[in-house]
Amino acid sequence: MSEEAVTTDPVVHVEGVQEPARDLVVIPDRRVQLVPNIGVIGGHDAVLVVETGLGPGNAEKVLEFAADYAKGRRIYLTTTHFHPEHAFGAQVFAGEATFLLNRDQAEDLKVKGPGYLEMFKGLGKPVERRLQGVEPARPDVVYDRAYDLDLGGRVVQLRATGRAHTRGDQVVRVPDADVLFAGDLVEAGQFAIFPWFPPYDTDVSGTRWIAVMERLAAQAPRIVVPGHGEVGGAGLLADVRDYLRLLRDETWVRRDSAVDERTIVEEISALMIERHPEWVGREWIEKGVGCLCSEHAEHAEHPEHAE
Ligand SMILES: [Zn+2]
Numbered sequence: 001m002s003e004e005a006v007t008t009d010p011v012v013h014v015e016g017v018q019e020p021a022r023d024l025v026v027i028p029d030r031r032v033q034l035v036p037n038i039g040v041i042g043g044h045d046a047v048l049v050v051e052t053g054l055g056p057g058n059a060e061k062v063l064e065f066a067a068d069y070a071k072g073r074r075i076y077l078t079t080t081h082f083h084p085e086h087a088f089g090a091q092v093f094a095g096e097a098t099f100l101l102n103r104d105q106a107e108d109l110k111v112k113g114p115g116y117l118e119m120f121k122g123l124g125k126p127v128e129r130r131l132q133g134v135e136p137a138r139p140d141v142v143y144d145r146a147y148d149l150d151l152g153g154r155v156v157q158l159r160a161t162g163r164a165h166t167r168g169d170q171v172v173r174v175p176d177a178d179v180l181f182a183g184d185l186v187e188a189g190q191f192a193i194f195p196w197f198p199p200y201d202t203d204v205s206g207t208r209w210i211a212v213m214e215r216l217a218a219q220a221p222r223i224v225v226p227g228h229g230e231v232g233g234a235g236l237l238a239d240v241r242d243y244l245r246l247l248r249d250e251t252w253v254r255r256d257s258a259v260d261e262r263t264i265v266e267e268i269s270a271l272m273i274e275r276h277p278e279w280v281g282r283e284w285i286e287k288g289v290g291c292l293c294s295e296h297a298e299h300a301e302h303p304e305h306a307e
Pocket of ligand 1: 081165184
């Protein structure tokens with residue numbers, strides 16, 4: 001997601017599918033903006049699709065791929081968070097799949113979905129076309145914090161992480177293969193996406209995101225599927241954790257010395273780009289600083305509630 005115009009068509013291509021573990025495939029994002037990594041996880045009796053792609057046309061292709069892959073097995077759908085390229089195709093799965101969501105994400109989808117639909121339509125013609133005909137989708141099953149989904153001989157763990165990239169983030173863990181689908185909590189080769197759009201959306205929390213990454217990195221899964229970018233290992237989790245910690249520390253130390261936000265953004269952008277010259281999405285550094293500046297104010301008022 002970016003505020004700048006998106007000129008490429010965010011189309012999901014179901015070719016070049018990767019199989020990082022047995023009966024578990026990833027339709028890769030091919031590094032196209034507003035295309036997420038999409039997963040299909042199989043068991044004896046059922047398959048779980050993770051993410052829909054942006055809009056009904058993409059979701060139809062994902063469903064067709066999943067139905068073909070399922071070979072008669074039952075189909076479930078979940079999404080890691082409500083953002084349009086991850087979840088705004090779910091309507092296509094109605095009647096074909098059972099749609100599961102954590103409660104906070106279901107709430108995000110219902111409350112913030114319409115505003116995000118309008119905002120994304122403003123990102124350019126290709127995105128607007130993809131969003132034609134999007135209707136609000138309702139989950140069939142809503143859980144609170146944890147849901148174990150038995151696919152037959154394989155139990156998949158759906159876990160709400162608590163507020164971080166969004167209020168309703170969810171990760172999907174496949175314990176037998178040691179795979180974690182992290183959604184936009186983790187991007188590979190890209191600066192962390194802070195959807196910090198005051199006053200419209202201020203749900204993202206840098207400090208809570210750090211706490212979530214510390215927990216996930218400590219579990220050190222063998223394979224990590226990021227929201228965007230190449231599938232990797234536990235190093236992807238450590239990279240995001242370390243980046244967010246540095247972003248917080250560098251922001252707060254300047255805030256403590258009453259440096260103005262504009263100067264902080266300039267200094268930290270330069271520092272982070274020097275550290276990660278190959279990472280894309282540099283515009284998100286500024287959003288991250290903005291978010292952490294606001295959290296510094298909270299921290300200064302209520303230091304006992306830090307992290
Ligand atoms: Zn997102």
